[in-house]
Amino acid sequence: MRPKSQVNRVSAATSAAAVDHFQRRLAFETDCWDVHHAISHECADFVLLDVRSQELYDAGHVPTAVHLPHSRIDTATLPDLPDGHIYVVYCAGPHCNGANKGALKIAQLGLPVKEMIGGVEGWKDEGFSLASLQ
Numbered sequence: 001m002r003p004k005s006q007v008n009r010v011s012a013a014t015s016a017a018a019v020d021h022f023q024r025r026l027a028f029e030t031d032c033w034d035v036h037h038a039i040s041h042e043c044a045d046f047v048l049l050d051v052r053s054q055e056l057y058d059a060g061h062v063p064t065a066v067h068l069p070h071s072r073i074d075t076a077t078l079p080d081l082p083d084g085h086i087y088v089v090y091c092a093g094p095h096c097n098g099a100n101k102g103a104l105k106i107a108q109l110g111l112p113v114k115e116m117i118g119g120v121e122g123w124k125d126e127g128f129s130l131a132s133l134q
Helices: 015-028 032-040 055-057 098-108 119-125
Strands: 030-031 047-050 084-090 113-117
Touching: 015 030, 015 113, 030 032, 032 047, 032 113, 032 119, 084 098, 084 119, 098 113, 113 119
Parallel strands: 030 113, 047 084, 084 113
Antiparallel strands: none
């Protein structure tokens, strides 16, 4: 009998548990492709927030993104959220938790929010262009 791989040392979840997990995950996340598609087809029903530093935003950001560092998020600084819209936050990428910090603050204010997984690095990996203020 062959030994189990590291992949199978812990059994996979049941299908029902997997459905629950992935549905919940999609309620918290979106990806670069979906954001790009919405922006490109002028059907963005979200306010896109870049929560990185001013220097990083100026050097290159996702088109249409509003700059608001996660440390400054509060009810007075958030841009208005049109009816039926949500906030989508992003930071540098998977190595950065700025988007999580921003999303947490927005959620604590009782507002709907998702994280754009991958951040700027994911955006570039997809081959999408950044806007720049430099």
